[in-house]
Every structure is written in structure tokens, then in C-alpha cells.
Ligand SMILES: Cc1nc(NNC(=O)[C@H](CC2CCCC2)CN(O)CO)c(F)c(N2CCN3CCOC[C@@H]3C2)n1
């Protein structure tokens with residue numbers, strides 16, 4: 573019996589990431605079921621490794637990677653509900669503020685208060701700057717499954733909260749600029765938290 577060799581080494585680079593205009597970015601991604609297939613497990617690892625590489629000055633330079641703190645499967649043309657997140661700590665060598673691969677992530681509740689990043693947002697699938705405040709929930713409670721299928725529920729605020737909301741948006745075909753006020757990109761209501 574011929575042993576089917578797993579095909580060669582694969583790594584996510586900027587060439588793997590699809591750009592705005594590609595229909596997959598506007599699709600509603602499908603839930604993953606458990607146990608995960610070999611491919612789904614490997615994809616989660618590859619997505620996380622992309623973020624690690626993109627935050628390593630040497631690797632990012634070598635592989636021409638744009639910096640990333642999050643990545644959603646639809647961005648590599650896989651319309652499945654899985655996201656990878658790697659939010660580094662504020663200090664130089666601290667533990668990451670939030671890191672993981674989340675399957676079937678869902679916002680189960682959120683604060684009344686909204687928040688946005690003071691510097692606006694960008695997207696690895698959008699090759700242009702779109703200035704403006706991307707208004708999101710300040711705090712969210714996220715239910716998700718890990719790679720074993722175990723259910724988790726976490727509360728996020730500040731940076732991690734914004735990043736996870738950006739990624740979950742990708743699973744619903746939403747891009748960051750959909751949330752910028754078209755009439756006045758930097759208009760924000762009373763009480764919106766601006767994260768610097
Ligand atoms: C905020 C930020 N966004 C970067 N890029 N955009 C992304 O990650 C997109 C997702 C983020 C856009 C806003 C919220 C989520 C990718 N997206 O499209 C996925 O859907 C960064 F690269 C970045 N940092 C700060 C930390 N730094 C550590 C050292 O390495 C460089 C890195 C740069 N901060």
C-alpha cells in the first residue's frame with residue numbers, strides 16, 4: 573500500500589492572503605464541526621504562525637510580511653469560522669496580552685459603551701489606508717471552541733476586544749471601513765472610548 577506522503581511544507585505569506593474585491597471576503601463563513609479535520613487543525617496552526625512571523629522583525633523583513641495581530645480564515649480563502657489572534661504585551665518582553673486560535677467565535681454579550689482605536693484600523697486584505705474611527709463595542713463576552721472542541725467563554729476589553737471584533741467581522745463578510753462614519757470619519761458620539 574502506498575503511504576500518501578503529506579504534501580510539502582506550507583506557510584502563509586502575503587501571497588496567500590486574498591484582497592478586497594475577492595468574493596470570499598463578503599461571504600458568511602461556515603461553522604466548523606468537531607473533531608477538526610487534519611487540514612483545519614493545520615490551518616489554525618499556520619494562521620497563528622503567520623502572526624508570529626509577522627511580528628518578528630527578521631522574519632517579517634525576510635518574508636515581506638505586513639505586521640498582523642489577528643487573522644481570519646476567509647482571508648486565506650477558507651470560508652470557515654476560525655480566527656487566530658496574537659496581541660503582544662505592552663511591555664517589551666511580557667507575555668502576549670491575548671493569544672490563541674478560536675473556532676466558531678461568537679459575541680454573546682457586549683458593553684453599551686463603544687470604543688475605537690485612536691489610530692484607526694487597517695486590514696491585511698485591504699491594500700489602502702482608510703482613515704477614520706472604526707466604532708466597536710468597548711467590552712465583549714466571547715464564546716468559542718478550542719482545537720479540541722472544548723467550549724470557552726471569555727470577557728475581553730481594550731486592544732484584545734477590538735482585535736477579536738475585527739476578526740469576527742471577517743467571518744460575517746464585514747470589513748473595518750464598513751464601520752467608519754462615511755459622512756464624518758472622525759465623528760464619535762459622547763462616551764466612546766478612544767484607545768491610544
Ligand atoms: C492594531 C495593529 N494592527 C496591525 N496590523 N493589522 C492587523 O493586524 C489587522 C487586524 C487588526 C486591525 C485593527 C484591529 C485588528 C489584520 N487583519 O486584517 C486581520 O483581519 C499591526 F501590525 C499592529 N501591530 C502592533 C503590534 N506590533 C508588534 C510587533 O510586530 C508588529 C506589530 C504591529 N497593530
Ligand code: NI
Pocket residue numbers: 694695696697738742
Ligand atoms: Ni482584517
